[in-house]
Amino acid sequence: MNVLMLLRQKNSIAYCVKENKACVGWVNRYFKDCLCNLSDEFSFAFGLVSLVCWAVAEIPQIITNFRTKSSHGVSLLFLLGWVVGDIFNLAGCLLEPATLPTQLYTAVLYTTTTIILVLQVLYYDYFYRCWKRRDDDSSQEVEEVKKPLRPQKPTDSGIPIPGGTGRSPSRRMDFYFMSARSLAGSSTPPFRSNLRPIASGPSAVGLNHDYSSDDDTVDTPLNISVSQPKPIPRSAGYGVFLATSSGMPHQTKALIVGFGGRKLLQEHGTEHSALGQCLGWMMAAVYMGGRLPQIWLNIKRGSVEGLNPFMFVFALIANVTYVGSILLRSTEWTKIKANMPWLLDAVVCVVLDLFIILQYVYYKYFRKNSSTFNGREYEGAYEQANKN
């Protein structure tokens, strides 16, 4: 029987067992899925929309980080939750015979984009910031030796110091000079800096204390350490967890030949292992919990600056269509039950993403007017910096 099915599959002749008719050719060929009726077709279409949404979901945030040269708006813990979940999800897709090849495609797709995003966050949060700080510190050292600081008029605050370092000042250095030399006389904090009470002269102003996605913020001392920048630690406190699969629905109406060594399955031959279920629940817990650091970061900062809401809009659509694709394929309780961890995860993530989008609207448009001095000034400087 299996040999016969394999032969049929090889010749691209797949049949719906129930309805005894050929599957949709291209879907069968490229996605190894069999669509027998309209609801299967809708299910597949929803699955495709979900796949496309996941493919693009993180791109807006990557662009925002690139533009602001910072990742202060997005929680690293949230992204790490995704990465760890995705890796186990990927492993689960490869090991679990009940998953479809499309699940594997989706998992590969979003694991890749998430890894790119995390690498970018680490780059801006650690390397870029360290280099920038080192650059600024050495500039300040030379500056302090060569040109003693003079009191600045408030109107001078944005003007770079000509020839101060013996090399052409970059825009980054302009910000630095503005903040280090004359912030005491200016009410405008430097780009992405926290406005703090100024203890003494200009050299006592803390720079580079970015609004960070760090969830364990460590206060930056007011005095800049000229030689060694103090790295801000981040916590990556998720425990080890495993996850299996998500993406397209498990149910198949006809024969499926899986990837590599995966088994040939039939409608009634789909296996749901207890381990797969257990891992599915653990995956769901991590994915759902992963949104909390982001929500908390937004509350803690009282701002959503640097966060791109489209990441959550796409994730929301991806999860809604994902749920639709499962439910449209089958409403049999046994199948819904087997998919429960993935369904529940997607539904809860939709609610949490909706909450984050509302948070965005609130902080961006309503909280703006009543924000504190610090917040207003920060936004002004931020927007000003973006315009330059």
Ligand SMILES: NC(=[NH2+])NCCC[C@H](N)C(=O)O
């Ligand atoms: N890296 C990813 N985008 N992974 C997909 C996570 C899917 C999960 N339902 C969530 O919304 O969190």
